Amino acid sequence: MGIVESVPVALEVRAVDKIFKGPAGPLPALAGVDLAVPAGEFATLIGPSGCGKSTLFNIIAGLDEPDGGSIALGGRADAARLGRVAYMPQKDLLLPWRTVLDNVILPLEVRGVPRERARREALDLFPEFGLAGFERAYPAALSGGMRQRAAFLRTTLARGGLLLLDEPFGALDALTRARLQEWLLGVWERHRRTTLFITHDVDEAIFLADRIYVMSPRPGRVALARRVPLPRPRDPAVTTAPEFIRLKAELLAVLRGEGPGEAAGVEPDGLDPVAEGLRPRNTPSGMNPPTRVGTR
Ligand SMILES: Nc1ncnc2c1ncn2[C@@H]1O[C@H](COP(=O)(O)OP(=O)(O)OP(=O)(O)O)[C@@H](O)[C@H]1O
Ligand SMILES: [Mg+2]
Numbered sequence: 001m002g003i004v005e006s007v008p009v010a011l012e013v014r015a016v017d018k019i020f021k022g023p024a025g026p027l028p029a030l031a032g033v034d035l036a037v038p039a040g041e042f043a044t045l046i047g048p049s050g051c052g053k054s055t056l057f058n059i060i061a062g063l064d065e066p067d068g069g070s071i072a073l074g075g076r077a078d079a080a081r082l083g084r085v086a087y088m089p090q091k092d093l094l095l096p097w098r099t100v101l102d103n104v105i106l107p108l109e110v111r112g113v114p115r116e117r118a119r120r121e122a123l124d125l126f127p128e129f130g131l132a133g134f135e136r137a138y139p140a141a142l143s144g145g146m147r148q149r150a151a152f153l154r155t156t157l158a159r160g161g162l163l164l165l166d167e168p169f170g171a172l173d174a175l176t177r178a179r180l181q182e183w184l185l186g187v188w189e190r191h192r193r194t195t196l197f198i199t200h201d202v203d204e205a206i207f208l209a210d211r212i213y214v215m216s217p218r219p220g221r222v223a224l225a226r227r228v229p230l231p232r233p234r235d236p237a238v239t240t241a242p243e244f245i246r247l248k249a250e251l252l253a254v255l256r257g258e259g260p261g262e263a264a265g266v267e268p269d270g271l272d273p274v275a276e277g278l279r280p281r282n283t284p285s286g287m288n289p290p291t292r293v294g295t296r
Contacts, residue, residue, distance in 0.1 A: 008039040010074060010162050010194040011060065017068035018055055029055045031219035032069070037211070039074075039161070042188055042195045044205040046251065047215030053198045054090055056220070057164050060196075061087040074161060086158035090166040090198075092151035094139040100150050101126075101135040107158035122157060128187065129153040145176040152184075156193070163195040170200065181207055182236065189233055202251050206244055207234065214254050224254045 018030040029052040037043045047053055058064040060071055062081030070077050073084055086107075094103050101119055108118035126132045129149045139147060148168050155163065168184075169177045181204055188195065188208075199205050205212050206228055214224040229243045238244055 008075070009036050009072075010039040010041075011035075011037040011196065012072040012075075012077075013056070013060065013069070014072075015069035016056065016059060016066045016071065018052065018059065018064075019067050028219035030059075030066070030221070032221050033215075035213045035222055035225070037162070037194055037196050039194050040192050041210040042197065042208055043211040043213065044197045044199055044209040045213045045215065046199055046202065046205045046255070047220060048217050048255070049200070051215045051218050052220030053215060054166055057087065057089075057166050057196075057198065060162075061085045061164060063087075083159065085160045085162045085164055086155050087164045088151055088155040088166060088168055090170070092147050094147060094150060094154075096139055099136050099138060100131060100142065103139065104150060104154040104157060106154060111159065122153070125153055125156075130183070143176075144172050145180055148172065148180065149183075156191075161194055163193050165195065165197045167198050167200065169204070177201075177204070178236070184208065185234060202248055202255070203239060205251070206230075206247055207236075207239065212247075212251065214251055217257075224251065226250070 013033055013035045016030055016033040017028070020027040020029055033052075033056060035043075035045075045053055045056070055064070059066050060073075060081065062083075062085070071081060073081055094100075095106075098106075101122060102115075104125075105113075105115065105118035105122050108121065109115060113121070123135060126135055129152065131146060131149060131153065134142065134146065134150075139150070142150060152165070152168060155165070169180050172180065185208060197208060209228050212224075212226045212228060213222050214226075215221065216223040226247060228247065230238055230241065
C-alpha cells in the first residue's frame, strides 16, 4: 500500500542510495532509505554515528544529490529542492562577526527582505526563543543553549514547509538539553511546522515525536518505523508511561542490532513507504550501542 490519499505528505524519501568516493574505494553511505513525514507532524530520526543521517539531510535539503531513489517535497518529486526546506545543520554556524539579530535575519536577507524590515520581523520572536536582551550581543557571548536557540530561530525564519534539525541539542549538558526539549515542544505545539529531527538519544526521540525512524549502521537504511502512541501536550512525566517504556525497549533492541521483530514495519496508519525499508536486508550484527548511541 502506498501513501493514503487523505494524508498530505510533506516529505517522502524513496529508496535513496548514496555512495561516496572514499580513499579506499566507494563508500556506501545510504542504501535504500524509505521514509515519509506527513504535513504537520514531528518525526525523529535516530541511528548510530556515521550511519548517514546528516548525509540524508543534505540530500533532502538539495545540497547533495542521491545516487539512486527520489525525494518528494509537498508531493513534488522534482530536483529543485534548494531553498524549499528550512535546514539547521549539525553545527550552529553562527557568524561571529554578526550580532545575534543579524545572524537570525540571514534567511530573510537572502530572500531580498530589506535589513531593517527583517530586523523588525525577527525582533518580535526573540522573547519566545528566550533571547530577549541579547539582540545586539555577538555569538561568543551566548551559552551553548542560547546559541542553539539562536540557530533555531534563524532556521524558523527560512522559507519552506519542512524543518530539518540535525541534532540541535547534541552538544548540551543533560539539564539544558531537557529544558530545551520542553521548550521546543511548546514552540512546536504552537506552530505545528512539519519537522524531521535527528538525535542520538532514544528518550529525546520518543518525547518529541509523532513518528520515529531508526536507521541501521552504515550503509544506512530504515530498520524500524514506529508511531508514538502518546497524547499531546506532553510533559516530562510521560517518560514513565508504560507505552513510553515499551517503545524505548523496542527501539533499543533495534539499535543494538537485535532485529526489528516480526511485526516491525506495519505502520498502523497505512502511511508505509517505510514498510519496504523494513526488509531486514544488510542487517548488521554485533552492534551494541548504549541508550545514547554513537556519542561523540
Ligand atoms: N562528503 C563526504 N565525502 C566522503 N564521505 C563522506 C562525506 N560525507 C559523509 N561521508 C561519510 O558517510 C558516512 C555517513 O556520514 P554522516 O555524516 O551522514 O553520518 P551521521 O549519521 O550524520 O553521523 P553522526 O551521528 O556522527 O553525525 C560516514 O562514513 C562519513 O565518513
Ligand atoms: Mg551527523
